Amino acid sequence: MKVLFANKFFFRNGGSEVVMFDEMELMRRRNVDVVEFSMNDDRNIPSRFQSYFVSRKSYRASSRREKLRSALSFIHSSEAVSQITRLIRDEKPDILHCHNIYHQLTPSIVTAAAEMGVPVVLTLHDYKPVCPVYTQLSNGQVCTRCGDGAFETILARRCADGSLGRSALLWAEARYHALLGSYHRVGKFIAPSKFMYEAIVRRFGADKVVHIPNGIDASRIDTSVGDDGYALYFGRLSPEKGVEDLLKAHATAQGAWRLVIAGTGPLFDELRRKYPAAEFRGHLMGIDLERTIREAGVIVVPSVWHENSPLSILEAMAHGKPIVASRIGGIPELVRDGTTGLLFDPGDVVQLSEKVRTLLVDRSRREVFGRNARKTVENEYSLEEHGATLLSLYEDLIASVGLHRKVGS
Structure with missing residues (x-):
């Protein structure tokens, strides 16, 4: 053929x-x-x-x-x-x-x-x-x-x-x-x-x-052991991705949890200027991106559009990471609420902040969700x-x- x-x-x-x-x-x-x-x-x-x-x-x-x-x-x-x-x-x-x-x-x-x-x-x-x-x-x-x-x-x-x-x-x-x-x-x-x-x-x-x-191919990714307890968004910085909702949630938390943003896009300069408390690391790839995901406590996907099947979620799951994500589009098919992560209503900054904080203060729950996420990827997304x-x-x-x-x- x-x-x-x-x-x-x-x-x-x-x-x-x-x-x-x-x-x-x-x-x-x-x-x-x-x-x-x-x-x-x-x-x-x-x-x-x-x-x-x-x-x-x-x-x-x-x-x-x-x-x-x-x-x-x-x-x-x-x-x-x-x-x-x-x-x-x-x-x-x-x-x-x-x-x-x-x-x-x-x-x-x-x-x-x-x-x-x-x-x-x-x-x-x-x-x-x-x-x-x-x-x-x-x-x-x-x-x-x-x-x-x-x-x-x-x-x-x-x-x-x-x-x-x-x-x-x-x-x-x-x-x-x-x-x-x-x-x-x-x-x-x-x-x-x-x-x-x-x-x-x-x-x-x-x-x-x-x-x-x-x-x-989850076999190419080693499951993370432990983390540095921060929330991570990695991907494009554009309006439909809902990144500003995440940054607003972090700002209202007043330092209760740490936020890292990895990626670039049309909103990069504006968001970095408006939200100085977050850590903007720009475009990461290869070993740098792997390390940043591995050290994260939770991965956040705050999209406000009908996401299809984000590879960022599959990659996070392969790393054994719990995910906080919008309940929209195809995301709930990947992120099982209460099993591999937590879902929130898109655009709801208060809900988003609560869900992130809930996982970041509970390491044992993060570990359970992470193990479930890895197992799901291996069994259903080979x-x-x-x-x-x-x-x-x-x-x-x-x-x-x-x-x-x-x-x-």
Whole structure:
């Protein structure tokens, strides 16, 4: 079998890339040929298929003509279609597995592959097919009005940061791909959470969507023994992550517990200025991030948007850490209230502060929750099991479309 993986970034930029690189390695270990398609970038991991990658796009044009050209390529990339068509002709993959393809690659590559007889799998890392702004947030509030494919709400409510121009562009993108049926060309959507599954089934139907949880190789992570008794948030510092709610909770606690923030993002400078009592460590990776997680007493995930299946939670659980998290989206599927952690109502600063303090003053309870979390990851979120399920999906999809020989042979 030969599988073509597509993602707009070919370096570990975020969760979608981590999942994809893990899957590619799993496939190679099962003697599956792996082909790669992405965007050129100085940060890319080397690939022998780099000559097929599209040129780098930033969408920060200055002139009106450049802005128009960028807007059009944002919706449909003729370069991406041309390059992936050439790649499919040359490599003859059995299946295309898309991850984060929006804007720089565009869903037009789905249509291109389908028209060449290549079945397509799309892993859902966010809500893009049912929400033009990805997050199911409108002006800071949870919103699912576009879930059935009627996207006009984005114009009426200016969901893209209150900007009519950006909202209109995202509406045009959604309408264009609805008209072309780009997403309907997907053979199977993979929903990492049951919550995501229900959101996508609403538009595309149950026969198009399959729930496959993300996996993690817990054997590579040693369970932490003891901790330094602080609360840790690690991840992107952006509004939907609810980090300011956590910082407010810490401020109102007036030094009752210690808070460490690891990560960067658009809110970094503002939050560091407003909340000097917290420890901001910036972007951590590798050994530094491992040590910071290992020494934490509790991991906090204060999101205010419909999180899908955060890898940060699986990583924390693999370390044997208890978690305090928002009761929203797919989070309660991972964090079992009273067993592996504690849940609170999103945006409730008082509840959040109480839950964190409850665990930080009770080391024995932290240890019990941590052991339960590690056991849950090992039993239910095995990376090897994820790979086996994925391979079975590929085989079933290829068989269902009658593709028993290589495309173009």
